[in-house]
Amino acid sequence: MLKGRRFTPALIVAMIALAVALSGTAVAGTAKLITGSQIANGTIKLEDISAGAKTALKGKSGATGAKGDAGAMGATGAKGDKGEKGDTGVSGYEVRTWRYSTDDANTDSGPGYVGVGSGAIATVACSTGKVAIGGGYRFKSQGDNGFSPQALHDGSGVVASFPGRMDWNTNTVKPNDNSGWIVQVNDKVNAADMTLYVVCVNAS
Numbered sequence: 001m002l003k004g005r006r007f008t009p010a011l012i013v014a015m016i017a018l019a020v021a022l023s024g025t026a027v028a029g030t031a032k033l034i035t036g037s038q039i040a041n042g043t044i045k046l047e048d049i050s051a052g053a054k055t056a057l058k059g060k061s062g063a064t065g066a067k068g069d070a071g072a073m074g075a076t077g078a079k080g081d082k083g084e085k086g087d088t089g090v091s092g093y094e095v096r097t098w099r100y101s102t103d104d105a106n107t108d109s110g111p112g113y114v115g116v117g118s119g120a121i122a123t124v125a126c127s128t129g130k131v132a133i134g135g136g137y138r139f140k141s142q143g144d145n146g147f148s149p150q151a152l153h154d155g156s157g158v159v160a161s162f163p164g165r166m167d168w169n170t171n172t173v174k175p176n177d178n179s180g181w182i183v184q185v186n187d188k189v190n191a192a193d194m195t196l197y198v199v200c201v202n203a204s
Contacts, residue, residue, distance in 0.1 A: 135181030
């Protein structure tokens with residue numbers, strides 16, 4: 001050590017700074033690693049961990065497990081409300097015919113019938129308790145096996161075809177009686193053979 005030499009303030013500050021620096025280096029060189037017990041829970045954040053550590057911490061996807069058995073069927077739900085009763089349908093369907101023919105073997109009008117003639121009215125009835133829902137007629141040939149070729153050319157025709165029944169005492173249609181079918185021919189018809197049809201169902 002130099003005797004009799006005085007240190008300037010600037011030199012003293014520089015010496016102190018050097019001593020502090022050397023002391024820090026020595027501490028750093030001998031410091032121990034921080035252990036897990038010295039770290040408070042919840043203080044390490046994701047940004048404090050390196051990218052390599054994050055990759056190492058990421059687990060691999062596990063294998064797909066076997067499909068489980070189907071669950072038991074659920075209980076049957078409560079029965080719904082009963083719907084309204086629908087309208088009553090028709091029943092007792094039938095088709096009836098009546099043959100007006102000069103052919104005694106194929107007539108319902110009895111032997112010796114002269115056929116439907118000029119302006120005549122022909123009828124067919126439903127069975128008892130039934131009403132007509134449709135009907136019609138056919139001019140036919142002898143033997144009831146085809147159409148009448150004569151009616152095609154002689155002007156024979158029908159002027160009325162409708163549901164109803166006749167009152168033969170007055171030769172008028174019975175009111176409110178639809179239990180049969182009525183046909184009237186024109187005055188060009190001359191002793192023709194004709195079959196009437198009526199489609200019937202139960203009245204109620």
